Amino acid sequence: MTKERLISLDVFRGFTIILMTIVNNPGSWAHIYPPLEHAEWNGCTPTDLVFPFFVFIMGTAIPFAIPNKQFDSAIFNKIVVRSIRIFCLGLFLNYFGKIELLGLEGISLLIIRVIITVIVGVALLGNFSPKIKTYLAFGVLATLLILAFSPIENFQNVRIPGVLQRIGIVYFFSSLLFLKTNLKTQIGIAASLLLIYWFLMTCIPVPGFGEANLEKGTNLAAWLDNYILNGHLWIFSKTWDPEGILSTLPAIATGIIGMLIGQLLNSYTTKIEIAKKLVVAGISLLVLGTIWNLVFPINKSLWTSSYVLYTAGLAILILTLLYYIIEIADYKKWTKLFLIWGVNPMIVFFLSGILPRVLSSIKVANPAYVLGNLEEIPEQIGVQEYLNKFCILPYFDDPKVASLMWALLNVAFWSVVLWYFYKKKLFFKV
Helix, strand or coil, rough: CCCCCHHHHHHHHHHHHHHHHHCCCCCCCCCHHHHHHHCCEEEHHHHHHHHHHHHHHHHHHHHHHHHCCCCCCHHHHHHHHHHHHHHHHHHHHHHHHCCCCCCCCCHHHHHHHHHHHHHHHHHCCCCHHHHHHHHHHHHHHHHHHHHCCCCCCHCCCCCCCHHHHHHHHHHHHHHHHHHHHHHHHHHHHHHHHHHHHHHHHHCCCCCCCCCCCCCCCCHHHHHHHHHCCCCCCCCCCCCCCCCCCCHHHHHHHHHHHHHHHHHHHHCCCHHHHHHHHHHHHHHHHHHHHHHHCCCCEEEECCCCCHHHHHHHHHHHHHHHHHHHHHHCCCCCHHHHHHHHCCHHHHHHHHHHHHHHHHHHHHHEEECCCCHHHHHCCEEEEEHHHHHHHHHHHHHHHHHHHHHHHHHHHHHHHHHHHHHHHHHHCCCCCC
């Protein structure tokens, strides 16, 4: 095996993060095109593909990052520290808006929050020695968890699960399985996780609710989230979390499937043979996921087993297409935009989550403010809302177009930033 970067995988990662940026940054959440929204419950939109694609890609990259499969204390420490750093980056995003100090408000408080963000960002993304990385990772994790369960009121309901948190957990288990098991065992574990999760969700009665079900808030995964993490769950549901505890089991299967594909891509087989095997694997998983959907519906919030197979199948087929175009046909001229995103994913993932929080925290006078209607029209609004309402929306007849334009401007902004990083060879890794 070699440790060469696979351009098609970087391009796929870049495409996925660009789509994530578009999905996460509409000008108005009230005006979004249907493909850019999550399915209401069961089903799968293009937006529902972003997260499993990212998990799949992370799994696929593992054989390239650890090509020799040598397990020792140094490798184990590296895996643990990387997992914790990813987990903490996601956890800190949930803390940003809750940080307060000495009664400060407005710009003064925002400056404090940004300074703390820079400190945490450097601690988790800085290129330190392995020993310093370990101390910093465990230190940040301990601090955040102590605050979450402390008497400090602001942090008593901070959300603990999240996207990066799940990615960190999946990375940890997938990496260990890659190092300690063979292909047959890895396939068996992935299949077992999906079957066990199916059994738990469809056969085990839910305490307090009765028979097993797959409805919002009353299923087994929701009960477990609320039982263990009560008060620290998704703000929009409060009693369950789409990145909760039990649904992380099938998410690990997504990472394992990606890892299996990564081993195929990093094998000594000819590229044409690899492409053929990828097509068979992709179609097979897509069909199996579609069939399983009949009895265990495709559902992103529950990360159902059918969802794992269906999204992994699509991911494999898209990667196969990119692999053929880039690695076999050697057509690479068009890839630069996606490459600059794909090689620096964590910095944009983290900072693109911080920037909207910063812009929303900076208040400016609201031009629409009317003295006689204070309750409906606030005197001040956040900079992000101001820019959308008064700098973009007036130029478009359709508010959905204006909302999409804001998202695309975010992509343009980060493209410039990432291009600069790429030119300066600045790659931020956890």
